[in-house]
Amino acid sequence: MKKEQFIELCKTDPEEVFKLFCIMGETITTLQAQVVALNEQVDSLKAEVKELKARLGQNSKNSNKPPSSDEFFKPKSTRKKSGKKTGGQKGHPGHTLKMSDNPDRVIVHRESTCSGCGRSLAGQPARSKERRQSFDVPIPKAEITEHISETICCSGCGKLNKAEFPSEITQPVQYGPGLLAQLVYLSQYQLIPYNRVVEFIHDIYGLSLSEATVYNAIKTVYDSLEPVEEVIVKQLKASPVLNADETGMRVENKRQWVHVASTDALTHYMWHSKRGSKATDAIGILPNYDGIIIHDYWKSYYQYSCAHSLCNVHNIRELTGIFELTKQQWAQDMIDLLLEIKENVDELKQKPRMLNTEEKDSFKKRYDHIVATGYLANPPPQPVKKRGRPKQGKARNMLKRLSEHRHEVLAFMEDYRIDFDNNQAERDLRMIKVKQKISGVFRSAKGADMFCRIRGYISTARKNSVSAFSAITDAFHGKPYIPGF
Numbered sequence: 332m333k334k335e336q337f338i339e340l341c342k343t344d345p346e347e348v349f350k351l352f353c354i355m356g357e358t359i360t361t362l363q364a365q366v367v368a369l370n371e372q373v374d375s376l377k378a379e380v381k382e383l384k385a386r387l388g389q390n391s392k393n394s395n396k397p398p399s400s401d402e403f404f405k406p407k408s409t410r411k412k413s414g415k416k417t418g419g420q421k422g423h424p425g426h427t428l429k430m431s432d433n434p435d436r437v438i439v440h441r442e443s444t445c446s447g448c449g450r451s452l453a454g455q456p457a458r459s460k461e462r463r464q465s466f467d468v469p470i471p472k473a474e475i476t477e478h479i480s481e482t483i484c485c486s487g488c489g490k491l492n493k494a495e496f497p498s499e500i501t502q503p504v505q506y507g508p509g510l511l512a513q514l515v516y517l518s519q520y521q522l523i524p525y526n527r528v529v530e531f532i533h534d535i536y537g538l539s540l541s542e543a544t545v546y547n548a549i550k551t552v553y554d555s556l557e558p559v560e561e562v563i564v565k566q567l568k569a570s571p572v573l574n575a576d577e578t579g580m581r582v583e584n585k586r587q588w589v590h591v592a593s594t595d596a597l598t599h600y601m602w603h604s605k606r607g608s609k610a611t612d613a614i615g616i617l618p619n620y621d622g623i624i625i626h627d628y629w630k631s632y633y634q635y636s637c638a639h640s641l642c643n644v645h646n647i648r649e650l651t652g653i654f655e656l657t658k659q660q661w662a663q664d665m666i667d668l669l670l671e672i673k674e675n676v677d678e679l680k681q682k683p684r685m686l687n688t689e690e691k692d693s694f695k696k697r698y699d700h701i702v703a704t705g706y707l708a709n710p711p712p713q714p715v716k717k718r719g720r721p722k723q724g725k726a727r728n729m730l731k732r733l734s735e736h737r738h739e740v741l742a743f744m745e746d747y748r749i750d751f752d753n754n755q756a757e758r759d760l761r762m763i764k765v766k767q768k769i770s771g772v773f774r775s776a777k778g779a780d781m782f783c784r785i786r787g788y789i790s791t792a793r794k795n796s797v798s799a800f801s802a803i804t805d806a807f808h809g810k811p812y813i814p815g816f
Contacts, residue, residue: 567594587603
């Protein structure tokens with residue numbers, strides 16, 4: 332419409348012009364509402380894209396994801412270079428193969444005739460000797476021992492006297508404790524599935540046994556280790572510091588959780604359908620514990636009134652993820668500070684000397700400054716119309732943890748009995764995941780029970796310099812290894 336036409340329409344039909352303006356006003360209002368809704372949708376999509384990018388960028392180095400979930404990438408280590416050459420360091424004892432003074436067999440090699448003139452060398456003494464030894468194992472062979480119980484009639488009174496068989500010989504034909512210990516060792520320690528254990532025994536010893544034999548051997552050890560497990564639990568409760576963690580495990584095709592409580596000398600595993608305090612209450616170690624628990628900031632551990640220490644490797648992973656996502660320098664500064672404190676503590680442990688009050692206060696002041704800087708870079712989120720509290724975001728959640736739990740984060744600086752990380756528990760749980768990769772899930776609850784008890788026993792024995800096979804063999808002989816005895 333041209334200007335002249337519009338002016339003429341206003342003069343001749345003002346009512347129509349008013350209707351036109353009303354329609355235009357309603358249209359503008361509608362468009363404005365649509366623009367606001369679209370802007371909100373764009374903001375929501377931006378946040379979703381950011382969250383998805385963060386998830387795609389997560390790996391075992393910047394989050395709590397396990398290494399098994401990583402795609403191939405060149406990992407960035409947080410370790411600082413020590414300046415030492417690779418390989419064994421000066422003073423390291425090594426494990427070089429050495430000659431034995433008591434060989435099992437000696438073979439003398441000598442020439443029968445002279446290579447020059449062909450004369451016989453028989454009876455000629457050797458002028459020199461050169462020794463060489465080879466270490467080998469004989470071809471495995473099953474040893475069959477027959478036990479005969481004789482009955483003798485007394486010539487004086489005529490009473491028949493029948494000799495007793497050894498206590499471990501209970502059947503007319505049976506497998507001995509040495510072979511049964513190998514079955515348990517291969518299955519529970521080397522994590523080989525039952526069918527492959529059976530194949531191994533057939534290939535090596537020529538014995539055809541069933542998977543049920545493997546199961547029964549494992550159950551025999553499991554039953555004998557109940558008092559040992561009770562001792563381990565009792566000693567863990569008395570430990571000044573212990574590590575706790577949990578990991579998923581499938582039992583009877585359902586997601587379950589394996590909980591570990593451990594020290595550098597003790598290990599206890601138990602599985603439960605729950606991950607939180609219901610499980611740890613049922614296990615019974617943490618409810619009455621009054622020492623220090625090192626854990627990964629799983630909130631359920633704070634149900635207990637004992638002292639706490641947080642794993643700083645987990646903290647560093649999450650800080651790394653925040654820095655990679657946001658490029659905020661405070662996250663990297665906190666990583667550098669934690670590693671600097673660890674380096675100082677490790678150095679002073681060798682002297683030995685504790686950090687003095689001035690040094691601790693300096694580290695705490697820098698810590699608080701970094702947290703304050705982080706809060707400035709991450710203001711509180713704007714309130715939204717949706718019900719519930721607005722999401723704080725990973726950065727603010729991490730800052731809240733660092734500020735509210737500074738004592739737990741820096742506990743390793745205050746008490747040298749406390750580790751910088753929770754690697755002890757993580758190492759103890761690692762074989763649980765390896766077991767599932769090799770052998771698959773536990774098809775029965777009993778199988779999971781047996782694995783947890785036996786594996787805890789083996790781990791405890793190895794931490795105390797007792798070989799896994801020796802510990803299992805001793806259990807079959809009724810003399811299992813008991814820590815502290």
